[in-house]
Amino acid sequence: MDIRRVAAAAALITSLLGTSAAPAFADETVDSQGPVVSVLWPLATVPNVIGKGFQSITADATDPSGVDRYTWFVDGAQRSQEQYLHYDFGARQRTTTIEVWAWDLAGNHSVTTFPVTVDAEAPKATAFSPASSTLLRGQLRTATVALKDRSVVGGALLVSGPNVTDTVAPFTGRFPLGAEGPQTLRWYVTDVWGNAGYVTQTVTSDNRTPTLKFASAPANGAKVKDSVVIKAAATDRYGIAKVQLLVNGRVLAADSTAPYSFTLNTRKYGKQKFKIQLRAYDKAGNATTTAARTWHR
Structure with missing residues (x-):
C-alpha cells in the first residue's frame, strides 16, 4: 500500500490565511496489493x-x-x-x-x-503387544496395536475378539487363545477419512506343560551322604526356560541350560528326612513338578 502526501503550496496558504502557518498535508491511501x-x-x-x-x-x-x-x-x-x-x-x-x-x-x-x-491409505501398524511370535498361555488375553497414519487414526477392532472398536490409543482388544500352535490376530483399522484395512500379528498358544523326570538321582527312601548329583530330563515343544531343584518345597537352585544338573550337599540337612523335587518351566510359563523323593542320612 502506498501513502502519498500531497502538500499545498506554502505561499498560497500564507496568502489566503494571511499567516505564516505551516503547510497542510492531505493523506491519500492507495490499495495496490491483493488480499x-x-x-x-x-x-x-x-x-x-x-x-x-x-x-x-x-x-x-x-x-x-x-x-x-x-x-x-x-x-x-x-x-x-x-x-x-x-x-x-x-x-x-x-x-x-x-x-x-x-x-x-x-x-x-x-x-x-x-x-x-x-x-487414501489405511493406518499401518508400528508395534504389537504381545510381539509377533510370542508364546502365550491361558484362556483370554489382551493385545495392543500401535498405529500411524498420514492423517488421524480413527480406531482399531480386534476381529479375533469381542466386537468392540477402540478409538483411543493405545488400541486394545481381548481375544481367546485357540488350540495349541500359531494363532493369527487380525485388526480392522480405520482413519478419520474412512480409509480402512487389516493388520495382522501371529502369536503361539501353548497351554501344555513340559515333560519332566529325574534322569539320575537316588531313589525315593534312599539313604544318602555327602554331595549328591541330581540330573533332570525336561522337554517341551517350544523349549524349556529353566529347571529348578526344590528341597522341602523351597527352590534351592535353577539351571537354564541342558543337560540340567544339580549338586546337593546333604550334610546341611543333618539326620532328618528331607524331600527333593524338580520343577520345569517352558518358555510360555507353563510349569510341571515331579513327585517328591524323600531321602535321609
Whole structure:
C-alpha cells in the first residue's frame, strides 16, 4: 500500500490565511496489493492433507478494500469460483497442487499456492503387544496395536475378539487363545477419512506343560551322604526356560541350560528326612513338578 502526501503550496496558504502557518498535508491511501489468503482445512491439526473422494477446502481472505471474488485451480485446471473448493480428489494416494486466486474490490489479486496430499491409505501398524511370535498361555488375553497414519487414526477392532472398536490409543482388544500352535490376530483399522484395512500379528498358544523326570538321582527312601548329583530330563515343544531343584518345597537352585544338573550337599540337612523335587518351566510359563523323593542320612 502506498501513502502519498500531497502538500499545498506554502505561499498560497500564507496568502489566503494571511499567516505564516505551516503547510497542510492531505493523506491519500492507495490499495495496490491483493488480499491475504489463509486456508481452512477440514482437519485443523493436519494441514495440507485431504481425504479421498469429494472434500471441501475454504479460503479466508482479508483486504482493506474488501474481498471481491475467488478462483480455485487444481493442478492448473480451474475448479471453483466460490470461497470454497468442493472437489473430487479421487481414490488414490497422491500429491496435488492447489492455487487460490483472490481479488479485492480495487481490482488487485493475489495467488496462494500449496501442495495437498490425498490420504487414501489405511493406518499401518508400528508395534504389537504381545510381539509377533510370542508364546502365550491361558484362556483370554489382551493385545495392543500401535498405529500411524498420514492423517488421524480413527480406531482399531480386534476381529479375533469381542466386537468392540477402540478409538483411543493405545488400541486394545481381548481375544481367546485357540488350540495349541500359531494363532493369527487380525485388526480392522480405520482413519478419520474412512480409509480402512487389516493388520495382522501371529502369536503361539501353548497351554501344555513340559515333560519332566529325574534322569539320575537316588531313589525315593534312599539313604544318602555327602554331595549328591541330581540330573533332570525336561522337554517341551517350544523349549524349556529353566529347571529348578526344590528341597522341602523351597527352590534351592535353577539351571537354564541342558543337560540340567544339580549338586546337593546333604550334610546341611543333618539326620532328618528331607524331600527333593524338580520343577520345569517352558518358555510360555507353563510349569510341571515331579513327585517328591524323600531321602535321609
